[in-house]
Amino acid sequence: MGEIVLSKVMKSFGGVEIIKGIDLTIADGEFVVFVGPSGCGKSTLLRLIAGLEDVTSGTIAIDGRDATDLPPAKRGLAMVFQSYALYPHMSVRKNIAFPLRMAGLPAAEQQRKVEAAAKILNLTPYLERRPGQLSGGQRQRVAIGRAIVREPAAFLFDEPLSNLDAALRVSMRQEISELHQSLKTTMIYVTHDQVEAMTMADKIVVLNAGRIEQVGSPLDLYRSPANLFVAGFIGSPKMNFVEGAEAAKNGAHTLGIRPEHIDVTADGPWSGTVGICEHLGSDTFLKVEVAGVGTINVRAGGEVPLHHGDPIRLTPQPDKFHRFDSAGQAA
Amino acid sequence: MATQASRTAGRLMLSPAVVLLFLWMIVPLAMTIYFSFLRYNLLMPGTEEWAGFDNYHYFFTDPAFWPALVNTLTLVIGVLVITVVGGVALAVLLDQPMWGQGIVRILVIAPFLVMPSVSALVWKNMLMNPVNGLFAAMARGLGLPPYDFFADAPLASIILIVAWQWLPFATLILLTAMQSLDQEQMEAAEMDGAGVFWRFWHLTIPHLMRAITVVVLIQTIFLLSVFAEILVTTNGGPGTASTTLTFLVYVQSMLQFDVGLGSAGGIVAVILANIVAIFLMRMIGKNLET
Numbered sequence: 001m002g003e004i005v006l007s008k009v010m011k012s013f014g015g016v017e018i019i020k021g022i023d024l025t026i027a028d029g030e031f032v033v034f035v036g037p038s039g040c041g042k043s044t045l046l047r048l049i050a051g052l053e054d055v056t057s058g059t060i061a062i063d064g065r066d067a068t069d070l071p072p073a074k075r076g077l078a079m080v081f082q083s084y085a086l087y088p089h090m091s092v093r094k095n096i097a098f099p100l101r102m103a104g105l106p107a108a109e110q111q112r113k114v115e116a117a118a119k120i121l122n123l124t125p126y127l128e129r130r131p132g133q134l135s136g137g138q139r140q141r142v143a144i145g146r147a148i149v150r151e152p153a154a155f156l157f158d159e160p161l162s163n164l165d166a167a168l169r170v171s172m173r174q175e176i177s178e179l180h181q182s183l184k185t186t187m188i189y190v191t192h193d194q195v196e197a198m199t200m201a202d203k204i205v206v207l208n209a210g211r212i213e214q215v216g217s218p219l220d221l222y223r224s225p226a227n228l229f230v231a232g233f234i235g236s237p238k239m240n241f242v243e244g245a246e247a248a249k250n251g252a253h254t255l256g257i258r259p260e261h262i263d264v265t266a267d268g269p270w271s272g273t274v275g276i277c278e279h280l281g282s283d284t285f286l287k288v289e290v291a292g293v294g295t296i297n298v299r300a301g302g303e304v305p306l307h308h309g310d311p312i313r314l315t316p317q318p319d320k321f322h323r324f325d326s327a328g329q330a331a
Numbered sequence: 332m333a334t335q336a337s338r339t340a341g342r343l344m345l346s347p348a349v350v351l352l353f354l355w356m357i358v359p360l361a362m363t364i365y366f367s368f369l370r371y372n373l374l375m376p377g378t379e380e381w382a383g384f385d386n387y388h389y390f391f392t393d394p395a396f397w398p399a400l401v402n403t404l405t406l407v408i409g410v411l412v413i414t415v416v417g418g419v420a421l422a423v424l425l426d427q428p429m430w431g432q433g434i435v436r437i438l439v440i441a442p443f444l445v446m447p448s449v450s451a452l453v454w455k456n457m458l459m460n461p462v463n464g465l466f467a468a469m470a471r472g473l474g475l476p477p478y479d480f481f482a483d484a485p486l487a488s489i490i491l492i493v494a495w496q497w498l499p500f501a502t503l504i505l506l507t508a509m510q511s512l513d514q515e516q517m518e519a520a521e522m523d524g525a526g527v528f529w530r531f532w533h534l535t536i537p538h539l540m541r542a543i544t545v546v547v548l549i550q551t552i553f554l555l556s557v558f559a560e561i562l563v564t565t566n567g568g569p570g571t572a573s574t575t576l577t578f579l580v581y582v583q584s585m586l587q588f589d590v591g592l593g594s595a596g597g598i599v600a601v602i603l604a605n606i607v608a609i610f611l612m613r614m615i616g617k618n619l620e621t
């Protein structure tokens with residue numbers, strides 16, 4: 001129903017290449033997340049799939065049909081925008097019914113679908129309100145409702161949660177995941193929040209400067225990043241990169257060690273001084289100046305009685321090392 | 332302006348300006364009201380005496396009064412319709428990305444910067460003149476008899492000139508409103524399958540309603556007092572065909588030197604303007620609320 005295949009998709013704006021040849025297959029029912037730094041072309045790629053921008057070259061196939069030149073309304077995709085893009089002078093009911101009305105469905109049928117969507121999204125009490133009278137989370141749900149009723153081949157989300165506060169973001173994130181579980185429709189989700197990417201995705205596509213750096217399941221990317229960019233992008237706090245003698249000793253040009261794979265021990269091989277120390281209760285993040293290695297971020301579990309300036313010894317876990325060659329590729 | 336002290340200080344600092352503006356407004360108004368109750372003719376100085384409502388009586392029974400009232404309303408409504416419809420159309424066009432956008436936008440604003448008397452003269456002598464005018468030349472080129480605009484359709488001609496002057500204002504206000512239209516909303520509607528015209532009627536126009544209201548309210552204030560264009564072109568004629576209330580007041584107080592009658596006319600015009608304003612606020616004022 002919702003397989004999307006991009007081949008050699010390129011996009012330039014006024015001679016500047018923004019999307020530089022993307023080959024990607026999104027299987028039916030998959031939850032795919034596009035992540036990448038700001039300006040890397042995530043939104044542009046999503047808009048190309050939606051048909052809101054024309055590709056410069058390459059093809060987009062939806063459901064095995066070439067959709068490269070189809071107008072957005074004919075692609076059978078529904079998009080949820082970052083700004084919600086609700087119609088301000090229509091009630092919630094009319095907003096949700098809108099795509100059905102455009103499709104020419106009978107009024108009774110429209111109402112039935114709107115009621116059903118409102119029920120799934122807990123919007124029933126708000127159906128007669130205007131978007132301006134709703135909270136951010138409710139507006140987001142209306143936008144999702146408007147997408148659901150179309151029964152699209154795939155949902156496209158462009159940073160749908162970035163206007164919400166942290167707590168609401170967590171609960172909406174779970175709602176969208178649940179929605180995906182129950183609808184089993186293909187979803188493409190753009191975000192630059194890697195927690196969203198890791199928690200929601202079946203498959204993460206890491207983009208950088210208009211190219212795909214790596215595609216894989218969240219844990220694939222965490223366990224075996226293909227290159228330095230992905231290694232640095234996935235994981236929080238960021239992976240430590242060590243170069244020079246210490247790396248050479250382990251047979252790599254650059255050695256990557258995640259902060260959670262370094263233990264604080266009494267007799268570790270690395271000795272240093274604690275710099276910044278962030279006590280979160282559940283974790284303690286330490287910035288340690290290690291002689292001959294550099295600044296190393298360490299994630300120590302639980303409460304650790306260390307403070308700025310304390311001497312410390314560290315033991316990296318050798319089986320969790322990531323080795324990269326001089327070109328930045330995983331060795 | 333949160334605390335009591337800062338509010339008081341704020342009021343104190345504002346008061347000179349408020350008092351000045353108030354006097355500025357109230358003194359002429361009071362004098363006009365006072366004069367309107369006097370028999371006050373400049374040709375007979377020193378004979379001013381209380382006249383009661385005589386001036387009003389003469390003004391209302393003046394054979395030119397009703398035509399002038401109708402002409403005033405026709406002028407205002409005609410110009411409003413042309414500028415709002417034309418302004419929306421131009422705003423939509425100018426909002427499209429195109430080559431030379433900056434220059435085109437400046438050109439569109441240009442008519443607003445021309446003084447009313449000058450533009451009226453240009454229209455009268457260079458465009459609408461039945462002998463030398465551009466339109467007459469075009470008509471002759473097509474083998475048609477030239478049309479004498481100011482003789483045959485004086486009020487319509489004036490409406491055209493005034494609309495031409497105010498179109499840039501409407502366009503400018505509507506264009507800025509246009510630019511604040513959420514593009515994502517349009518794209519969402521496009522994805523939902525709404526056509527261009529549907530989007531225009533149901534998204535663009537509702538979004539522009541507030542700006543249209545502003546245009547209508549501001550223009551009405553100025554259009555009720557259109558004067559130079561009439562003086563320069565038709566002088567209110569032929570007969571009273573293009574005499575508005577403003578022009579009638581001028582005719583009576585200046586040409587007949589009757590300050591009392593003119594003042595009464597002025598007060599009538601003020602009352603009319605207020606009636607129109609109340610009507611407008613009732614009808615479209617709710618668009619200004621958020």
Ligand SMILES: Nc1ncnc2c1ncn2[C@@H]1O[C@H](COP(=O)(O)OP(=O)(O)OP(=O)(O)O)[C@@H](O)[C@H]1O
Nearest residue numbers: 013014018036037038039040041042043044045192
């Ligand atoms: N219509 C356009 N015209 C010209 N350049 C554009 C246009 N749209 C996007 N770009 C450029 O394309 C690049 C990618 O933009 P895009 O919006 O896809 O980034 P993004 O990955 O979504 O970033 P963010 O995370 O900040 O939303 C940017 O450098 C942007 O300047």
Ligand SMILES: [Mg+2]
Nearest residue numbers: 042043044159
């Ligand atoms: Mg974006």
